Amino acid sequence: MADQQLTDLIAQALRACADAGTLPACEIEIALEQPPKPEMGDFSCNIALRMSGEAQMKPRDVAQAIIDALPACGLVDRCEIAGPGFINFHLSPTWLQDAVRDVLLLGERYGTSTAGAGTKVQVEFVSANPVGPLHVGNARGGPYGDAVANLLEAAGHEVEREYLLNDGPDNTQFVLFGASVQARVREILGREFEIPENGYRGEYVIDFARALLERHGAEKLGAIPNDPSGHDEMALLAEEVVVEHIRETLAMLGIEYQSWFSERKLFEAGTVGAKIEDLRRRGVVYEKDGALWLRTTDFGDEEDRVLVRSNGAKTYLMTDLAYVDDKLARGFDHCIYVWGPDHAAQVPSVKAGMAAAGVDPAVTEFIIHQIVRLTEGGEIVKMSKRAGKIVTLRQLIEEVGADVTRFFLLSRSVDAHLDFDLDLARKESEENPVYYVQYAHARISSILREARAKGLSTEDLHEADLSLLQHADEMRLMRWMADYPGEVLDAAMRRAPHRIAHLSRDLAATFHQFYGTCRVIDLEAPELSRARLALVSAARTVLANMLGLLGISAPETM
RNA sequence: GCGCCCGUAGCUCAGUGGAUUGAGAGCAACGGACUUCGGAUCCGUAGGUCGGAGGUUCGAAUCCUUCCGGGCGCGCCA
Numbered sequence: 001m002a003d004q005q006l007t008d009l010i011a012q013a014l015r016a017c018a019d020a021g022t023l024p025a026c027e028i029e030i031a032l033e034q035p036p037k038p039e040m041g042d043f044s045c046n047i048a049l050r051m052s053g054e055a056q057m058k059p060r061d062v063a064q065a066i067i068d069a070l071p072a073c074g075l076v077d078r079c080e081i082a083g084p085g086f087i088n089f090h091l092s093p094t095w096l097q098d099a100v101r102d103v104l105l106l107g108e109r110y111g112t113s114t115a116g117a118g119t120k121v122q123v124e125f126v127s128a129n130p131v132g133p134l135h136v137g138n139a140r141g142g143p144y145g146d147a148v149a150n151l152l153e154a155a156g157h158e159v160e161r162e163y164l165l166n167d168g169p170d171n172t173q174f175v176l177f178g179a180s181v182q183a184r185v186r187e188i189l190g191r192e193f194e195i196p197e198n199g200y201r202g203e204y205v206i207d208f209a210r211a212l213l214e215r216h217g218a219e220k221l222g223a224i225p226n227d228p229s230g231h232d233e234m235a236l237l238a239e240e241v242v243v244e245h246i247r248e249t250l251a252m253l254g255i256e257y258q259s260w261f262s263e264r265k266l267f268e269a270g271t272v273g274a275k276i277e278d279l280r281r282r283g284v285v286y287e288k289d290g291a292l293w294l295r296t297t298d299f300g301d302e303e304d305r306v307l308v309r310s311n312g313a314k315t316y317l318m319t320d321l322a323y324v325d326d327k328l329a330r331g332f333d334h335c336i337y338v339w340g341p342d343h344a345a346q347v348p349s350v351k352a353g354m355a356a357a358g359v360d361p362a363v364t365e366f367i368i369h370q371i372v373r374l375t376e377g378g379e380i381v382k383m384s385k386r387a388g389k390i391v392t393l394r395q396l397i398e399e400v401g402a403d404v405t406r407f408f409l410l411s412r413s414v415d416a417h418l419d420f421d422l423d424l425a426r427k428e429s430e431e432n433p434v435y436y437v438q439y440a441h442a443r444i445s446s447i448l449r450e451a452r453a454k455g456l457s458t459e460d461l462h463e464a465d466l467s468l469l470q471h472a473d474e475m476r477l478m479r480w481m482a483d484y485p486g487e488v489l490d491a492a493m494r495r496a497p498h499r500i501a502h503l504s505r506d507l508a509a510t511f512h513q514f515y516g517t518c519r520v521i522d523l524e525a526p527e528l529s530r531a532r533l534a535l536v537s538a539a540r541t542v543l544a545n546m547l548g549l550l551g552i553s554a555p556e557t558m
Numbered sequence: 559g560c561g562c563c564c565g566u567a568g569c570u571c572a573g574u575g576g577a578u579u580g581a582g583a584g585c586a587a588c589g590g591a592c593u594u595c596g597g598a599u600c601c602g603u604a605g606g607u608c609g610g611a612g613g614u615u616c617g618a619a620u621c622c623u624u625c626c627g628g629g630c631g632c633g634c635c636a
Contacts (some may be wrong), residue, residue: 033579036579040578046576051578149625307634311634313634343636344562345630367561370563370564371630410577416564418561419570424570433584440599443599447594502572506583514602515600517600521595522594557596
């Protein structure tokens with residue numbers, strides 16, 4: 001693409017200056033931006049200002065040195081120094097036409113790159129405990145993790161989406177859930193029952209108990225002892241049903257995992273045991289009060305952490321360290337964890353634990369998303385899973401639709417709190433931003449249909465004479481096409497799908513403006529019509545590609 | 559008390575590894591545009607001391623310090 005070529009040219013010029021001794025060697029990243037006004041050029045670069053300190057030269061002199069060393073090529077028409085020392089580049093006029101042509105030729109591949117080729121990345125997200133339906137509180141990680149995975153794939157990485165099932169035998173919550181299901185099963189069977197203290201009291205536990213009885217029969221379930229080992233057994237049986245439910249709910253949002261990883265496997269495969277032995281050999285653990293502690297303070301944590309409780313149960317940190325080993329053994333170069341804010345405090349412990357175990361913490365990346373709250377009638381909807389007062393993700397999707405759900409959840413920066421206004425989503429779902437974007441896509445589809453109905457070909461549009469596109473609104477659309485691949489890469493590197501959400505709205509607006517001033521189908525001007533058909537077709541492709549990254553449908557009609 | 563996140567237009571939010579850039583969008587409000595490709599659209603008006611105060615710089619919504627306000631965490635639970 002043009003911006004990449006230009007960056008390379010500047011880099012060449014810098015090397016030439018360094019070799020000639022006119023400028024010092026420089027490690028500053030070359031960043032291109034758009035000048036404030038179109039007549040100032042197509043790209044500007046601030047490298048001269050940023051280098052002037054180290055070079056001990058005036059910025060404008062640095063800029064001149066770079067310009068003098070710039071290799072000749074067909075891309076750059078001319079360049080000039082502006083303001084305090086910016087270099088403005090005017091490119092040859094065909095570069096925008098080339099961008100449009102690239103969109104038409106590459107289709108859904110336009111915007112992808114090979115920047116991340118050769119790096120295998122895992123994105124683990126949601127990973128809610130398999131102890132009930134997904135609720136709105138853990139809904140955010142789903143679309144976010146999935147969209148980040150999409151972005152990383154677009155950037156050329158090999159990506160795997162994984163859901164970690166916290167179903168370990170030492171997982172207090174999991175076994176407690178088993179006990180709660182056990183109680184409900186006994187209730188249905190007419191036996192004496194008691195829901196454990198702090199157990200799961202929600203109605204949905206009864207539903208799961210019923211489903212279990214249907215699947216396995218009263219005889220088998222009734223024979224399971226009502227003791228800790230029975231609770232564990234019951235939890236494992238219930239897990240199948242719960243996970244099915246979770247999987248279906250996420251599938252409603254278009255989320256498909258390549259891997260569902262059972263924490264229990266870490267115990268059965270001996271990964272946990274091996275990790276403990278390894279840590280002992282390294283001398284980074286000690287016994288205290290009957291528990292096994294890890295010296296995480298030696299590696300930057302605030303206090304030491306327990307790995308094995310005095311009752312023999314392994315802690316979350318213990319299994320997490322074993323889990324990292326398993327991931328790395330599976331060949332991932334980089335492991336992204338998408339966690340809720342309630343887990344933020346664990347990150348330093350896990351990183352310190354990895355360092356203590358001689359594993360480079362940099363292979364992991366923890367992304368903490370902030371909370372989602374539902375508001376209704378101006379009030380925050382209170383939720384408590386154990387008390388059973390929850391709004392499930394499934395209910396939300398059924399109420400406002402998958403596209404609206406995803407777009408709402410993806411529209412905000414992952415760092416920002418998100419209030420999901422139920423009334424607004426329900427009442428005004430037809431005026432949603434997602435609708436605006438989808439409408440642009442449907443409208444272009446309609447234009448292309450109409451063109452064909454009037455006898456204009458929409459085949460081989462990349463051969464159209466794009467030099468006919470000179471209107472300011474046409475130029476803006478073309479510029480949009482040219483900038484798009486860089487935006488995708490940027491969003492991928494920043495793990496910021498919300499940028500794509502905002503950009504999709506911007507492209508839709510740019511198209512709608514163009515539509516207001518430029519008539520596409522004009523049988524009196526077939527060549528111009530063909531060029532404009534090429535342009536809107538390219539715009540449609542990019543809209544569809546953005547919606548694809550977000551996991552939102554791109555309808556031909558609405 | 560400590561840690562993390564947030565504070566930008568009436569509301570919901572972008573922009574925050576400094577720079578020719580002077581602060582943007584949607585919704586809501588007000589005024590316009592359909593004999594023409596989808597009006598679920600477009601054009602225009604109005605609306606902000608970028609939470610406050612210092613500091614660094616030629617230049618700060620953006621970086622540093624501090625204070626205020628809101629959220630979330632801080633277990634031998636996960």
